[in-house]
Amino acid sequence: MNKRLVFSFLGNIAYLEAGLLVFPIIVGLIYRESLASLSAYVWVQAILILLGFALRKLSPDQAIYTFVDGLAITSLAWLFLSFFGGLPLYISGQIPSLVDAVFEMASGFTTTGASILINVEALSQSALFWRSFSHLVGGMGLLVFAFAFVPQKGQGTVNIMRAEVPGPKFGKLVAKNENYAFMLYKIYLIMTAVLVLILMLTGMSLFDSLIYAFGAAGTGGFANKAESVAYFHNPAAEYVLSIAMILFGFNFNLYYFMMLGRIKDIFENEELRLFLLIIGLAIIGIMISLSGSYDSLEVLFRDTLFTVSTIISTTGYATVDFALWPLFTHVILLILMFSGGMAGSTAGGLKVSRLLIYGKTIIRELRLNLQPRRVLPITIDGEILAESYVKQTFFYFGLYGLIFIIGVLVVSVSQGPFLTAFSAVSATLNNIGPGMGVVGPTGSYAGFTVISKIVLTFLMIIGRLEIYPVLILFNYKVWAKG
Secondary structure: OOHHHHHHHHHHHHHHHHHHOHHHHHHHHHOOOOHHHHHHHHHHHHHHHHHHHHHHOOOOOOOEOOHHHHHHHHHHHHHHHHHHHHHHHHHOOOOOOHHHHHHHHHHHHOOOOOOOOOOHHHOOHHHHHHHHHHHHHHHOOHHHHHHHHOOOOOEOOHHHHHHHOOOOOOOOOOOOHHHHHHHHHHHHHHHHHHHHHHHHHOOOOHHHHHHHHHHHHOOOOOOOOOOHHHHHOOHHHHHHHHHHHHHOOOOHHHHHHHHOOOHHHHHOOHHHHHHHHHHHHHHHHHHHHHHHHOOOHHHHHHHHHHHHHHHHOOOOOOOOOHHHOOHHHHHHHHHHHHHOOOOOOOOOOOOHHHHHHHHHHHHHHHHHHHOOOOOOOOEEOOEEOOHHHHHHHHHHHHHHHHHHHHHHHHHHHHOOOHHHHHHHHHHHHOOOOOOOHHHOOOOOOOOOOHHHHHHHHHHHHHHHHOOHHHHHHHOHHHHHOO
16 A cells, blocks of 8 residues: 555545535524634634645655555545544534544444434534535545545546445446546536425425435435424425435436436346335335324325335435334334445445345356256346356455444443344444434434444444445555555
């Protein structure tokens, strides 16, 4: 790893975050918040600018990024932004604990939506905006954002993008990284702006519309009300957000195909069809299970649609406390938590594309038992997948399972009971936010120990970056070179 190159890139990230902090300051000025409160953002801006200047001095004469450099930059950038993103909340005293403040902003940038706040409505408007705005920035990826709006110099920048873009596939749609990133963010921001306008038409204020649009777009789930979306008692907004969360769970390449008029490619996409099938079956299963608990079929459908949408997209908004639902529905929701959205979306989880590969591999092995001499390649959308790629996908699943087990063991040591530890690890590693029990839709992570919060913070970043970029930081050989 070229350490000078990696840390000089972090200088760019420092400048970027200093610029992003302008937005909560503007919100604070609009709502006439005290200068003492807003000064926290200014102090952190000053620190970031000075740090960025110092780190930029480390830049080598020629920037050539290797894949290892890309992994290191990606993981360090997310840790960097989470730490300094939490500093204003800590310095202002709105979140008295630094660990809690970093947890909150790591949850924001990774679009997890897990919160340590018991009374979210006690935060200032600028703080509420900042934590939700982090969903918008982190949704498509912090470094995708950087490439889209801050041109980067050097060769091999594709290796940075490869390390961050979610899902098991990576494919450039255009020649240059900057163009690709800008195209992604253009689609993303247009969809978000449309969502804000539609939410305002349902009766929400501009500020509320921004908060919930940021959360739906980034599939994050931070709210400015303790009751989340349920606070508004607005069926139209619930339907709008339900559809929006599903749409942001789509692979964004599909929207690019739509722009090109390649509608056939969209309908023939196997991952999309499986994603919609899972949603449909989950809605039917939960509605049948809850049919005796509702007097209105429309309310039953709306609550089920919203809950399925928020869980499979890993957003984490709530209109009902699904922790009170029957056990059968919990099993369905747990499956959705681990499934997540499509590759190339803003959603978390294992990704539907991996489930597709796992399913096709199992079917192939069953067929080979009957006809062992047949050659049965695995295909996705008509393309044959290399066997090495299939093995990598299964290796990821094994590594994911190992990290999950370790996470549950570590958290359960300091945070019982087992169900709480299991649910918390599930919700953070899959970037969902709310889980079951103590960390359900009406709960929070406030009661967790400092050790548990630190572990869960790392799990959120590991889940968002899909393991490999973070693990490389623990390889001493990487640090010994360069």
